[in-house]
Amino acid sequence: MVDTAGEPEELPPVDSWISKVDFRSTAEVKIPERLVDQVIGQEHAVEVIRKASEQKRHVMLIGDPGTGKSMLARSMTEMLPREDLQDIIVYHNPEDPNEPKIRVVPAGKGREIVNAQKAEAMQRREQKASMVMTIVFFIIGLSVILSYNWGAPTPEFRTDAPNIILFGILVAAIIYIATRYTGHRQENLMVPKLLVSHTPDEMPPFVDATGSHAGALLGDVKHDPFQSGGLETPAH
Template sequence: MRIVPAGKGRDIANSVRLEAGKMFKQQNMVLVILLIASLIMPWWAFNHYSKENPLLGGLMFFSFSILGLGSLVAYVLFLNVGKRMGAKLTSPKVIIDNFGRKTAPFFDATGAHAGAFLGDVLHDPFQTGGLGTPAHERVVAGMIHKAHMGVLF
């Protein structure tokens, strides 16, 4: 947890998300290269091995096709698992956003229940968006946090 000047929290959170997204752009280029290689290699194998024996050329075409498709499927599965693991990387969540606020915050906490007053961590899967949601994204700020350096009535 870190305190930043008003309006800077959004910028920091967005920059971290952009950096995480750049990691997967290079993987798409590798996927395109693998796709092109899986299309060219069987054709090359057929032309090269058909000179000696047409049956050998067909067999090599089939082998290279299966190898190319298998490597594509394995790479796509690797990408999906990598993106799921990357989603678990902690990106900051802006709990209290004072963007554009010129005056001290004022909150009337009269009659507020404990969760609204002190904050809460959502545990119900229907509230959290699934059990895969990291704990730091399930934190809900209370009025005591929102009124920091302001007025809590």
């Protein structure tokens, strides 16, 4: 725990301080590249932040507004090891949709896995669509063939040919609708969701979690498992 308020220090008069500074304009002032080196007047807190980052420990900063708490916390992201970043992938759990499966992979691998799963799902969807269209045309063609009277000297349509063709079209339409709109949801569920994504050279994330209630900090819950008839939102 670090108290960033501290006791106020007595500063020298501005005129005497300026006379000792060797620069003519603010353009000559060198600004450190690292954020932690830009913090002024919080030497003890900076030391604690450096040690906590090196040892991967937690820090609680307490102080008045404007004393540099958020700046110090953000500076930790520049000192944390980037190679330890991880992606989090969420998979659908067919046994219990309300308890999805979680997988942790190295940074950058999550998006590759999700894109590969999407491409595989798209390929399966295209293969399924081709197979369905083949079945549909086969049924329609078979109904047209059966509507002919092949026993006659000259093949001609039977008297009930319209009914046979109409029945074939109806069966083909039912198969097409049933296979096209019932399997997409299951295929979409099999594609994992990328919950946390990083790039290998990305800095560790910093979240300024300031809120007066849990909804402001964590966000609203959009998952509704109590709907029926396929209207419930997937848990992942």
